[in-house]
Amino acid sequence: MARVTGVPISFLLARGQSIKVLFQLLRKAKQKNLVLPNVKQAGSEQGTYEGTTVLEARAGFYEKPIATIDxxxxxxxxxxxxxxxxxxxxxxxxxxxxxxxxxxxxxxxxxxxxxxxxxxxxxxx
Incomplete structure (x- = not known):
């Protein structure tokens, strides 16, 4: 995945999905001699991004199906x-x-x- 997306392996372990997309955009832009703007996220002083909420699984037997979303x-x-x-x-x-x-x-x-x-x-x- 690191080779395909162009991110360091540590980013795959510690960062979210968007960094992989950003690196691919940067690579494609460089091939076409384009630049991407550096845009700060609204409402954030440091430009950080908070991802999704992951609920802890509750062990047990369930008679009705449980839906999981990836x-x-x-x-x-x-x-x-x-x-x-x-x-x-x-x-x-x-x-x-x-x-x-x-x-x-x-x-x-x-x-x-x-x-x-x-x-x-x-x-x-």
Whole structure:
């Protein structure tokens, strides 16, 4: 994983998922002679990020099924399934300018628009 994402092995053990994505973005940007802005997170003095809550398991016998969710693999799966990536993101202006038909884009519930894989395949995974 360290070789694929470009992060030190210690980062894999001590940091979250986003550092792997950031390192891949940095690598791709360097290949294309681009730079990424250094943006501080809102509401944070040091730019730290707090991850998810992990509940302790309670040992015992359960008659009804217990659902477990592994977001580390869920997010990439959803992103790949719907071609969601910084490289497939387009603005509404781009959609109009390129005359993209509705069937060639995915619109998220929050309003972002991504082109489907027949126009631009996700390459950051």
């Amino acid at each position: 977001f580390a693999s869920l997010y990439p799966s959803i992103m790949m399934a719907y071609n969601l990536c910084y490289c497939t993101l387009v603005t509404p202006e781009d959609v109009r300018k390129l005359n993209l038909p509705p069937e060639s884009v995915n619109k998220t519930p929050s309003g972002e628009i991504f082109v489907k894989s027949n126009l631009q395949k996700v390459y950051c995974f």
